[in-house]
Amino acid sequence: MSYERKIRILVAKPGLDGHDRGALVLCHAFRDAGMEVIYTGILQTPEQIVETALQEDVDVVALSLLNGAHMTLFPRVRQLLIERNAEDTIVCGGGIIPEHHKPELIRQGITGLYGPGTLLDVIINHVVERVKKERWKIA
Amino acid sequence: MYDPQKIGLIAEYKEEWNNKFKNNVKQWSERKAEDDFITISDRKIKRLYTPEDINDLDYLRDIGFPGEYPFTRGVYPTMYRGRLWTMRQFSGFGTPEDTNRRYHYLIEHGQTGLSVAFHMPTLYGYDSDSPRAYGEVGKCGVAVDSLLDMEIIFDGIPLDKISTSMTINAPSIILLAMYIAVAEKQGVPQHKLSGTNQTDILKEYIAQKSWIYPPEPSMRIITDMFEYCSKFLPRWNPVSISGYHIREAGATAVQELAFTLADGLAYIDAGLEAGLNIDDFAPRLSFFFDSQIDFFEEIAKFRAARRIWAREMKKRGAKNPRSLLMRFHTQTAGVSLTYQQPLNNIIRTAFEALAAVLGGTQSLHTNSFDEAWALPSEEAVLVALRTQQIIAEETGVANTIDPLAGSYFVEALTNQMEKECYEYFEKIEALGGVIPAIKKNFFQREIAEAAYKHQRDIESGRKIIVGVNKYKIEEDELPAELLEVDEIAQNHQITRTKRLRKERDNKAVKKALDEIRRAAAGSDNIMYPILDAVRVYATLGEIIDAMKDVFGEYKEQPLF
Known part of the structure; x- marks a missing residue:
C-alpha cells in the first residue's frame, strides 16, 4: 500500500541563521524513526530549498529557523511549492515562534511550529500523521 | 597534598x-x-x-595563589574584593535608534559595560537593502550597514568611559574600524578605547556557522587585527575565543573547554607565523565561556581553563605575565532556557551566574527568562541584571577569592577536565590541527553526536528538565509582554541605507574599496584601507564584497 513507502523528508535551514543544533538533532531522529532524510545545510534561500525538495521528490519539507524571520521565509517556501505544482508537499516548521504568529502560519498550511523543549516523538508523530493524511487524500 | x-x-x-x-x-x-x-x-x-x-595535587604547582601562576584561583590578586565583574548584558535589536534607547536604559540601571548584538544580515555581511536580508532586518540584533548606524547606536555614550563588546566575527574588522571612527567623531583617541571584538572565526566553522570567507584568509584578517590593536589599541581585545557557541550547539563541558583552548592556541600559532611577538598580542586575547546548569562541573571547567592556558602559554615561550592570563566573559546557557513555565528560567540563570562567579569570570551576561520565546522585554532584562546584582551585593560570595578551592570534589573535577582536555588536544593534533579538523567535520560531528545523545537522554527521562519532561503543566502561561520587531523598523533601515548610497561621496567610496582589494591580494595590513572606507561611509556589505572578490567564500560540507 502506498502509505507504507518510506517518508522522504527534507530538513532545511532557510535564511541567515547558523543555529543548526535542532536541525541536526532532527535529522538524526527522523532517520532513526525510519525516514529518508536529506539535509540542506544552512543559509538556504526559499528558492534553493524548493529546488532541492522537487529534485529529491520529498513528502515533507521541515523548516528550522531561530532568527525571527519565519513570517516571511516560511510562507515563501510554501508559496513557491504551490507555484511549482507541488502543493501536496507538506511544509512543517519549528524554531523560536511566538504563539500569536502561529495561526497565520497554520492558515497558510505550515504546521508543527514547535519550540524549544519539544520532545522528538511529538515532532515525529506530527510528521507521520500529516503524511498519512496527505497520502490518504491522494488514494 | x-x-x-x-x-x-x-x-x-x-x-x-x-x-x-x-x-x-x-x-x-x-x-x-x-x-x-x-x-x-x-x-x-x-x-x-x-x-x-x-592525592597527586600539589598546592603550589597546581593551585597556587590568585594572580599567580598557574592562576587556578583567578587571574587577579584581589579578584572581586578589588572590583566586581563587569555586568555586561548582550543587547541589540531593531534600528540603531531602538538599540541606543535600550543602552541608555541599561546604563541608567547600573550596567557597567555594553555588548552589541548585531542582526543576522550584519553577521553574514549583507546590508539591510540586500535581497538576502529580506525579513531579517533588526530581528535578532541591531542593523548596522554603515558608520552612520554606529554613530546613532553610540549617540550620547562616551566611548572613553564605557567598555564595549561586539559580537561579530567574519566582518569583525569592519565593525572595529567603525567603532574607531565613531570615537574619532566624539573626539576620543583610539588608544583610550576599551572593549572586545569576538572575531573568533574558528568557532564559527565549528559551531555557530556565521562564516563568510574560507579559514585561511579569515585567519589573515585576524592577524592583521592583532597587529593593529597591539600598536594602537592597547586596551582592546581583538578576539574573544569562544566556547559559548560550541557548548550551545550541543558540546559537552570538556568539548567546550578543549575545542576553545585548541582554537586559542591556533590563534597564537597564526600570530607567531605572521611574525608577531607572542608577548605583543597574547595579553589581549580574551575568552568567552558558557555557564550551563551543572553547577560544579562548570566551576571546574573555568578553573581548569585558566590553568591549562597558563601552562600552554608558558610552553610557547610567553615571558610577559599578562600573556599567561586567561581573562574571560561568561554568558548563562541560552539552551537551558525552556519554553515551558518560563519563570523557572530566572532560577536556572541565577544558578548558572553563580557558577560563573565562583569560577572567577571577568564579566557576565545573564539571560532573560523570556528568551526561549523572543528577544527579551525590558522587564525580563531588568530581572536578569538584578540577578547579578543580588549575587554581587547580597549573597556574600564575592567576599573571598575562589571559595571552592580545596573541595575534594571540585579539585578532582578540575583535574579530570584538564586531563580529558589534553586527550582532545592529541586527537586534534593527529588530524593535523584545528583547520584540517574543521575541514574533516571532526568538531561538528563530535558536537552533533553529543547533542543527539543529550536529547535522547531527555526523551528517556535519564536527564530531567523541570517543566519539560517532569513536573509538566498542560497549559503553559505565556510571558506577559514580548518584544517584537516590526516591519516599520525594516523599512526605516532600508530607506536610510539607500539614501546614504546617494548622498555620500561615491568616488571616494570606490577608491577605498579598490584599496581594500589591493591590500587583500597583497600582504599589507588590511585594517588601514578598511578604516579609510568606513570613514567615507562605504557600507559593510560593500567592504565584505570587495574582500570576497579576492578571498572567495566558504562552503560547508553538511553533516547529513
Whole structure:
C-alpha cells in the first residue's frame, strides 16, 4: 500500500541563521524513526530549498529557523511549492515562534511550529500523521 | 597534598564505608542506579570524594595563589574584593535608534559595560537593502550597514568611559574600524578605547556557522587585527575565543573547554607565523565561556581553563605575565532556557551566574527568562541584571577569592577536565590541527553526536528538565509582554541605507574599496584601507564584497 513507502523528508535551514543544533538533532531522529532524510545545510534561500525538495521528490519539507524571520521565509517556501505544482508537499516548521504568529502560519498550511523543549516523538508523530493524511487524500 | 600514610588510611576507611552500600542494599539504597548519577555532560559522579581523589595535587604547582601562576584561583590578586565583574548584558535589536534607547536604559540601571548584538544580515555581511536580508532586518540584533548606524547606536555614550563588546566575527574588522571612527567623531583617541571584538572565526566553522570567507584568509584578517590593536589599541581585545557557541550547539563541558583552548592556541600559532611577538598580542586575547546548569562541573571547567592556558602559554615561550592570563566573559546557557513555565528560567540563570562567579569570570551576561520565546522585554532584562546584582551585593560570595578551592570534589573535577582536555588536544593534533579538523567535520560531528545523545537522554527521562519532561503543566502561561520587531523598523533601515548610497561621496567610496582589494591580494595590513572606507561611509556589505572578490567564500560540507 502506498502509505507504507518510506517518508522522504527534507530538513532545511532557510535564511541567515547558523543555529543548526535542532536541525541536526532532527535529522538524526527522523532517520532513526525510519525516514529518508536529506539535509540542506544552512543559509538556504526559499528558492534553493524548493529546488532541492522537487529534485529529491520529498513528502515533507521541515523548516528550522531561530532568527525571527519565519513570517516571511516560511510562507515563501510554501508559496513557491504551490507555484511549482507541488502543493501536496507538506511544509512543517519549528524554531523560536511566538504563539500569536502561529495561526497565520497554520492558515497558510505550515504546521508543527514547535519550540524549544519539544520532545522528538511529538515532532515525529506530527510528521507521520500529516503524511498519512496527505497520502490518504491522494488514494 | 597529603601525607601518604594518611591517604592509605583514608583509602582503607573509604573501602569499608563503600562496602556498607554493597552489604546493606536495602538500608543504604540510592534513588537511582549508580551509572545514572551523571552531570549534564554525562560525567559519572561518585558518591563521595575524599583526599584520596586529589592525592597527586600539589598546592603550589597546581593551585597556587590568585594572580599567580598557574592562576587556578583567578587571574587577579584581589579578584572581586578589588572590583566586581563587569555586568555586561548582550543587547541589540531593531534600528540603531531602538538599540541606543535600550543602552541608555541599561546604563541608567547600573550596567557597567555594553555588548552589541548585531542582526543576522550584519553577521553574514549583507546590508539591510540586500535581497538576502529580506525579513531579517533588526530581528535578532541591531542593523548596522554603515558608520552612520554606529554613530546613532553610540549617540550620547562616551566611548572613553564605557567598555564595549561586539559580537561579530567574519566582518569583525569592519565593525572595529567603525567603532574607531565613531570615537574619532566624539573626539576620543583610539588608544583610550576599551572593549572586545569576538572575531573568533574558528568557532564559527565549528559551531555557530556565521562564516563568510574560507579559514585561511579569515585567519589573515585576524592577524592583521592583532597587529593593529597591539600598536594602537592597547586596551582592546581583538578576539574573544569562544566556547559559548560550541557548548550551545550541543558540546559537552570538556568539548567546550578543549575545542576553545585548541582554537586559542591556533590563534597564537597564526600570530607567531605572521611574525608577531607572542608577548605583543597574547595579553589581549580574551575568552568567552558558557555557564550551563551543572553547577560544579562548570566551576571546574573555568578553573581548569585558566590553568591549562597558563601552562600552554608558558610552553610557547610567553615571558610577559599578562600573556599567561586567561581573562574571560561568561554568558548563562541560552539552551537551558525552556519554553515551558518560563519563570523557572530566572532560577536556572541565577544558578548558572553563580557558577560563573565562583569560577572567577571577568564579566557576565545573564539571560532573560523570556528568551526561549523572543528577544527579551525590558522587564525580563531588568530581572536578569538584578540577578547579578543580588549575587554581587547580597549573597556574600564575592567576599573571598575562589571559595571552592580545596573541595575534594571540585579539585578532582578540575583535574579530570584538564586531563580529558589534553586527550582532545592529541586527537586534534593527529588530524593535523584545528583547520584540517574543521575541514574533516571532526568538531561538528563530535558536537552533533553529543547533542543527539543529550536529547535522547531527555526523551528517556535519564536527564530531567523541570517543566519539560517532569513536573509538566498542560497549559503553559505565556510571558506577559514580548518584544517584537516590526516591519516599520525594516523599512526605516532600508530607506536610510539607500539614501546614504546617494548622498555620500561615491568616488571616494570606490577608491577605498579598490584599496581594500589591493591590500587583500597583497600582504599589507588590511585594517588601514578598511578604516579609510568606513570613514567615507562605504557600507559593510560593500567592504565584505570587495574582500570576497579576492578571498572567495566558504562552503560547508553538511553533516547529513
